Structure formats: structure tokens, C-alpha cells
Amino acid sequence: MSTDRADDGTGAALLRDTVVALSERAPAVVAAAAEHMRGLRLGLSFNDGTAALLTSRHSRLVVEDGPADAADVEVVFDDRAMNLLFDLQYRPVDQVLPGSLDVRGERDQVLAVWRVFTLLSQRASGLRCVQQLWEEYRRRSPGLWGAPPPDAGDGTDVADATGWAALDYLNRRRPAPASDREEGGSVGWSPAAAPRLLWNGRTGTPWWEELPLTDADLVETMRVCRDRVADEMRRLIPDREPRRDLYDLMRAYPARQGKGLRPTLTVAACVALGGRAQDAVRSAAMLELFHNAFLVHDDIADESTHRRGLPTLHTAYGAGLAVNVGDGLNLLAVDTLLSNVTTLGLARTLGLIRETLHMCRESVEGQAIELGWIRHREVPADDTAYLTMSGKKTGWYTCISPCRIGAVCAGVTDAAVLDRFDEAFRLIGIAFQIQDDVLNLVGDEALYGKEALGDLWEGKRTVMLIHLLRTVPDPEERELLRKIVLRPRQEQNDADVRVVLRAMHRHGSLDHAVALADDLAARGIAHFERDLDVLPENKGKAVLRQIAHYVTSRPL
Missing domain, CATH: 3.30.1050.10 (SCP2 sterol-binding domain)
Structure with a gap:
């Protein structure tokens, strides 16, 4: 990059x-x-x-x-x-x-x-x-430093000799490229093939210790988990007719890969509780199938035009085919969930069914709240209603459920243990959603992956919009803004959308949202350290901690 x-x-x-x-x-x-x-x-x-x-x-x-x-x-x-x-x-x-x-x-x-x-x-x-x-x-x-020496004198390749003592030392211990490592298929795959976290927030391994060194890189960790789960999804989607109008389209959204947050949380939680990474791969694929089905249907409900830089499925192929593709992805997700019986056994599969139903119920309820605001032309009076809605959608669907499902894959079905993930990742999930809402207004569309200003075109009740309509002091300006944001998407125009965006900047709505997200994330991290102190300090927990901090440290 x-x-x-x-x-x-x-x-x-x-x-x-x-x-x-x-x-x-x-x-x-x-x-x-x-x-x-x-x-x-x-x-x-x-x-x-x-x-x-x-x-x-x-x-x-x-x-x-x-x-x-x-x-x-x-x-x-x-x-x-x-x-x-x-x-x-x-x-x-x-x-x-x-x-x-x-x-x-x-x-x-x-x-x-x-x-x-x-x-x-x-x-x-x-x-x-x-x-x-x-x-x-x-x-x-x-x-x-002068020109690099023609030969490092210790077996280091000339191309890798920097003439800089620290870098040359690290280069001599460079890990083998991923292509040279033994993948071992789905059974042998584990985060050991991915980066080793040098820093977990409490203790770390200094780079000068004589140990095999790999990158302490969250992006690389998430990429490995995402790609392994994507391979599993591609294997699960049937290669049969009708390809053109169903199965090829079912591959469309999964091929537009995101960062890999849910797969990484699922695998990391499994490893943190003593499970094997490969035991969580199929369940992580199940979550991603549900996720892509939700995206297809959400894009129709929100009238979105783009998803991850490409036209949404209903825009490209029509609402009828898109609805059917979403239904197909949901059906495949259920089939994948049940197939865990053959690898994880009945008890863990029943636990996974319970957790997945809970996730779907929370998500549908959150979606109903959000769509209800738009249908009834309502804007919540304060942030509390938004926090409830986002906690049900992003809190459960993106953060809490992947952790709980990963824990079940490790054999944990005790509710008292699973509940320890809830508050930390509810807060972190809401903070993550608020930051995504901010990025929709100020971020680079190519990096953000969604339609720029799409939330304003759709009239989404974000924290920024809620703050704006309750803080604008001038009644005439407030009424004008309310009329704009309550219009259906097809009646919006770029000039009016820009009026709302400028008002959000002028009245501090974006700053309010960023501050709220940071406060929620900080509280989430505090709960993480307190509620999950029963987990051993291992690689899986280190990844979970890195993701928790990712919400607070990523640039906006």
C-alpha cells in the first residue's frame, strides 16, 4: 500500500x-x-x-x-x-x-x-x-551510511544487505516466505503459519532474543484467517447448475473480501480457549455466509448502489435475483452450521446452533429498529436508542457472536464463560460501527469500500445525524435539515446531501461521534482486561486484544 x-x-x-x-x-x-x-x-x-x-x-x-x-x-x-x-x-x-x-x-x-x-x-x-x-x-x-557493502560476509544475500546493523541482523532471521511453508491443508492449518504477536498489551518478546522471528502484524494475521475461511466458503458453494443466476452470483459478495474481522475473532477465540484453529474454520465460514446474505438483503433495503467498490447485486442483476441469492447464502450457512456434527460432535454443534440463532435474532431486531425509524420518519432524540440498535446489529453480529462461536468450537458451552465476551465486545462493536459511519462521510471510498456519503443519501440515523438534529440552535435550519434527511433516497440530490455534511462539520457532530466511539472503545478494552482475565495469555488472546485496540487506534 x-x-x-x-x-x-x-x-x-x-x-x-x-x-x-x-x-x-x-x-x-x-x-x-x-x-x-x-x-x-x-x-x-x-x-x-x-x-x-x-x-x-x-x-x-x-x-x-x-x-x-x-x-x-x-x-x-x-x-x-x-x-x-x-x-x-x-x-x-x-x-x-x-x-x-x-x-x-x-x-x-x-x-x-x-x-x-x-x-x-x-x-x-x-x-x-x-x-x-x-x-x-x-x-x-x-x-x-555510505553504499551498502558488496557482501555482508555472513551469508546474507547481497540484495538483502543494508549496511545497517539492526536491519541486517533481522534479515538474517527473516522467516521463510508463505509459499515455502508447509500449509498442511485445513487440518494442519493454524495461526502458527501467520504472524506471532510480539506485543499483547502486557508482555512482549523483544526482537533481539534468539528466537525464530515472524511479523507482529495484525493485518497479516487477519489476512491469513480471512483467506483460509474464504477458501472454505469457495469449497462449500456448489459447482452445479443453475450457475449463471444462482451459484456464480453467490460467489460475488464473498469474492469482495473485507478485512477479515469476524473470521479472525472466531479463530482467535477458539485458540484463546485452548482449541485448534482448524476447528473454527468451518464455523467462521458459516458466519461469513450469513454475513454476505445479510449484505445482499441490506443493500436492497437500504437502496445502496455500491458494495466494496462494485455495484450492489440488486443494482447489477435486479432485486429478484438478489433476494434469491441472499436466500441461497442463508440456506448454505445453515447447512454448513449443521455439518459441524461430523467434525466437532453433537454437543458443540448444538451449542453453535444456539449461538447462531441468538446472533440472527439480535441482528433482525436491530435491523427492524433501524428500518422502522426510516419508515416512520423518526429520528431518535438522543444517542441511547442508537446504542441499543447498534449493539444488537454490530455488537452481536460482528463482534460478540464470532467470539462466542469460536469459544464453542473450542468446547466451551458454559454460559458463564461465554458471557464474559459480551460487554467488552458489545462496546467495541458499537465503537467500530460509529467509526465506520464516520468513514462513510470523510474516508476514501476506495479504502472504505462503500458508496461515499451513502449513509446521508439513505437517511441513516447515525450518531452524527442524531447529534445534528438535537443540537442545531436555529429552528429554521433544524427544520430544513430535518426535511432533507427524511426524504426517500430517490428524492435526494447531491447539493442537499452536501448541505447536511457541512452542517455536521459546523456543529461538531463528527467530533462528537469520534469522541463517543473512543469512549466506548476504551470502556470495552477495560472490560476486556477485567472480564477476560480468566483466559491464559496466549496467542489467541493476544490477537483478540490487538483487535480491541484496533478500534481505538485506526486513523480516521
Whole structure:
């Protein structure tokens, strides 16, 4: 991705791109660093004349270009300091010299900044994408180190020799490419083939330990889980007639893959409770089949025109075929659910049936609440009604149920244990939905995957809309906005939609939504640590924790 490259080759760009990559791929690291940075403004000046300001916003790290006149702590990097950075060749006290890695500020604030960079260097250096960013920067700036040596002298390939001690050390222990690893099919597959989480929010494995190193990369973890479950779905969809008007169309939405949040939660929860990853794959595929069926039907109900960058199914093929495809995906999901009897046994399958019915009931109830507001031309008076609706839809359907179903796959059917997931992931799920609603208004459509401003065209009762209509002080403006948002989609026009968006910016509705999402996510993380303390600190729990922090740290 372009965000994973320091395109202009400057120190400020390298910092910015590193923070962007970490926010997506190691959110627990970013959240921990942001906690140390809270309230501090760090100004960084680099040897190439560029400068940047690093601050924290809620649980995010934010990098802004330009001089930091009002910084609490200032750090200056000259050529020598850039050469030493990440190499750990000297003690910190021997690196800090006037004008060279020069640090100025109050003692407590400087120590806080040092803790931030300790986290970022020791934890994030295990990310292959970060190593590639810094290696590319090294190659773009040979003047700092001189040309790479023709031979590293230790068996390292010339193409991989950077001349930078820390990176060369890591390169010598680069894991085998995924194509060279033994996949072992569905029975042998496990997250061991995926990244090992170096940082779980409490403890971590430093990169200098002599252990086989793999990337601590949440994106890569989610990709592995998503792709394995996608393979299972492709296997499950029948390859028979009628292909053109049913089975080929049933493959359409699953082929438009998302990030893999639900499959990862399902597999991670299973592993966290001592199960095998492969035991959760079929149930994760069942969830994704239900999910894609819901999407097909939701797009019809919402009159959406695009889904993940392509026309919605009913737009391309008509409502009749789309409804039937959604029904087919639901039927296949039920068949997949029941097929667990042959691999997991009757008791666990009965538990899965109970959890799936609960998920569907919560989702249908939440959908009824949301569609009812539109049908009856109502806008809730406060956020409470939205939280109830979103908790039923996104809370259960996207977060809680995948965790509970993964736990059942591991053999846990005790309600007292399963209930421990509920409050943490209800709050995290609502926060995730609010952030998606914000991204629909301010995000890049190509990255977001849905129709830009689609929620405004559809008149969705988002937190932003609810806040706007209760806070606009001028009665005439409030009435105008209400008339616009209550119109059916076919009567909307781009100019009026833009009027509502500008009003949301002007009256602080977007800021209100972001703050509410951050508060909900923070409360969810607190519940995660308290309610799930009975789970051992293993790889599965580490992935669950990373996802919890992903909600708070991803850029908006």
C-alpha cells in the first residue's frame, strides 16, 4: 500500500508512514505509546531539514508536518543520530550529544517520550512492513551510511544487505516466505503459519532474543484467517447448475473480501480457549455466509448502489435475483452450521446452533429498529436508542457472536464463560460501527469500500445525524435539515446531501461521534482486561486484544 512507503524519502515522511503502518498493523503498540504521550507535544527535526509534530489523540498517534514551535519536548536528529537510530550500538546516554539526538524538555516529559520510543523501537521493529519502510529509507539515503557493502560476509544475500546493523541482523532471521511453508491443508492449518504477536498489551518478546522471528502484524494475521475461511466458503458453494443466476452470483459478495474481522475473532477465540484453529474454520465460514446474505438483503433495503467498490447485486442483476441469492447464502450457512456434527460432535454443534440463532435474532431486531425509524420518519432524540440498535446489529453480529462461536468450537458451552465476551465486545462493536459511519462521510471510498456519503443519501440515523438534529440552535435550519434527511433516497440530490455534511462539520457532530466511539472503545478494552482475565495469555488472546485496540487506534 502507498501508506506503507515514505514516498518523498524524508525523515518526517518516514515517521508519518511508520505511524500509519503501526496504527493498522500493531494497534496495541500504538495505544500503549499514545498513553505515554497523553497531553505531550513532541517536535522532531531531522537531518534533511524536515520537521514533524507527534501528538496523541485519544488512543491514536498523530503526525503533522512542519515546525513544532509549541512542542513540550524537542528532539533533533543529525546524520550521526540517524545512523545510530534502531542500531542499539551505544547506551542511550552515549547517543545524546548537543545537536545530535539532542533532546530538550522537562525531565518527566522527556522520560515519557523515551518510553514511547522504547515501545516503538523494541516492539514495532518486529514488523516486517516497518523493517521494509526503514530499509527503503536507508537505500534512498546512502549518504548517511555510505553504499551498502558488496557482501555482508555472513551469508546474507547481497540484495538483502543494508549496511545497517539492526536491519541486517533481522534479515538474517527473516522467516521463510508463505509459499515455502508447509500449509498442511485445513487440518494442519493454524495461526502458527501467520504472524506471532510480539506485543499483547502486557508482555512482549523483544526482537533481539534468539528466537525464530515472524511479523507482529495484525493485518497479516487477519489476512491469513480471512483467506483460509474464504477458501472454505469457495469449497462449500456448489459447482452445479443453475450457475449463471444462482451459484456464480453467490460467489460475488464473498469474492469482495473485507478485512477479515469476524473470521479472525472466531479463530482467535477458539485458540484463546485452548482449541485448534482448524476447528473454527468451518464455523467462521458459516458466519461469513450469513454475513454476505445479510449484505445482499441490506443493500436492497437500504437502496445502496455500491458494495466494496462494485455495484450492489440488486443494482447489477435486479432485486429478484438478489433476494434469491441472499436466500441461497442463508440456506448454505445453515447447512454448513449443521455439518459441524461430523467434525466437532453433537454437543458443540448444538451449542453453535444456539449461538447462531441468538446472533440472527439480535441482528433482525436491530435491523427492524433501524428500518422502522426510516419508515416512520423518526429520528431518535438522543444517542441511547442508537446504542441499543447498534449493539444488537454490530455488537452481536460482528463482534460478540464470532467470539462466542469460536469459544464453542473450542468446547466451551458454559454460559458463564461465554458471557464474559459480551460487554467488552458489545462496546467495541458499537465503537467500530460509529467509526465506520464516520468513514462513510470523510474516508476514501476506495479504502472504505462503500458508496461515499451513502449513509446521508439513505437517511441513516447515525450518531452524527442524531447529534445534528438535537443540537442545531436555529429552528429554521433544524427544520430544513430535518426535511432533507427524511426524504426517500430517490428524492435526494447531491447539493442537499452536501448541505447536511457541512452542517455536521459546523456543529461538531463528527467530533462528537469520534469522541463517543473512543469512549466506548476504551470502556470495552477495560472490560476486556477485567472480564477476560480468566483466559491464559496466549496467542489467541493476544490477537483478540490487538483487535480491541484496533478500534481505538485506526486513523480516521
